Amino acid sequence: MAGGSAIRGSRVGAGPMGEAERGATAPRFFVSYYCANGHETRPSFSIESNAQAPEHWDCTRCGYPGGQDAENPPPLVRNEPYKTHLAYVKERRSEEDGEALLDEALAALRARRGRR
Structure with missing residues (x-):
């Protein structure tokens, strides 16, 4: 005896999909x-x-x-790569400012440790 479905080979939603079923x-x-x-x-x-x-x-x-203009399509927009924290700091400070801050921080650290 053959078991199974009366609508074999079909799935939900299968069938003709015209405007009569979907609407205009x-x-x-x-x-x-x-x-x-x-x-x-x-x-x-x-x-x-x-x-x-x-x-x-x-x-x-x-x-x-x-x-919309076929003769002059827009150019590809270049995405900027991810910037590190250091890159943002270097935008705001010069090398001389960085050296001065480093020297100041090292002097404070040495003073706390009792060395000069």
Whole structure:
């Protein structure tokens, strides 16, 4: 005796998915964005919600920023690497200031220990 399901080979949600089951799609407009690698991305935006297309859109193929002008795509934005605490300190102080602070701290440490 064959056991199993009467709807073998099927899964929940399977079947024809047309507008009769989902409902009518909202009216939309498409905007083309072009990245520096020449890729075109065409996201859609709703007309009913008065959505305005953004000036830039990330390329779905390479991740570069895309613009609406195919001849002049936006350049790749360079991310600054992570800065260490020392790098931030060096931005605020010169080498001479650092030497003076080090000498002052060493003098205070030696005074506490009883050495000079």
